[in-house]
Amino acid sequence: MTTQRWPSAWLMTDERMGDRLWPALDRAGDLGAGVIVRHHATEPQGRMLITRKVADLCHRCGLILGVARDPILARALGAAFVHNPEGSSLGLPFSRSVHDEAEARAAARDGAALVFVSPVYCTRSHPGAPALGEKEAARLARLAAVPAFALGGIDERAMRKLPKLGFAGWAGIDAWLAMAEQP
Template sequence: MPSRYPAEIPPRWLMTDERLGDGLWRALRRLPPGSGVVFRHYATPLEERRTLFERVQRVARARRLVLVAAGSALGGTLRHGRVAGAYSWPVHDRAEALAARRARAKMVMVSPVFPTRSHPGAPALGAARAARIGRLAGVPVVALGGMTERRWRRVAGLGFAGWAAIDAWVE
């Protein structure tokens, strides 16, 4: 039986949220084909969220982007979150990495690697520690939190499969 997951883990990811506003469309255009998008928009009312997700889904298909939905499943998509069968799993510490392993997540997103505007004041893990934590999951590890293309080039050699960001795609 063929896997429902993409064959490759995309090396670049956009994490969406309400802060993007109309910058969401610019960010989606800036992603190279084959990149990934984690659609979050947790604070958006459900019907509006579904409508927005459908628009993002059309862009993702046209641009050959892997689209993953966080929170409630939207249209049978790949899932992001701490749920059985999740494609991607958020990891902030050792316990979450081990939980991702038990749940057989396809990949983990470890954060925050660097200080980030999304979580002001939260202590950053640092690249080496984030990589060590991520490896506990036994699956590809994506660096998240304060990431940019430049920072990605600095940390790629630590074993990360890719990187994810919000601001890096709109600035």
């Protein structure tokens, strides 16, 4: 069995991105990032259209694609894995979100291929929610015992710290939007 080599950066999509998704995807392509299509609140037909368009772009650019929750859609679109699958992952590798010790241990026990530990820092996505902080996030990453990616409030300064904390990389939304706005 070969071990998947994961990119060190991940673009997590969602509805808040609106049309800014496409420049962020261009930037992700420039950097060889992975992409996880989430768009949970989008109605099914619209989600299918967005996910198909993102999948086509990922395949053209050689980017690793993950699809959140829906293993049937993930398989149909040639995704490398399903993120937080609802029910079975249908034999696809899967990733998990990790917010606490129980989730970290469950990811390890259930055989997750990778995890996203969040929120490491305060984030606009979850205003008022407490951040884990670097020490606790690193502890959860170790408990998961698979490649762990930091998510939540990640900026350039944080990106430089993450390898020292034991993270394989980072994931975000706002960081990609900010990078896409840079010349």
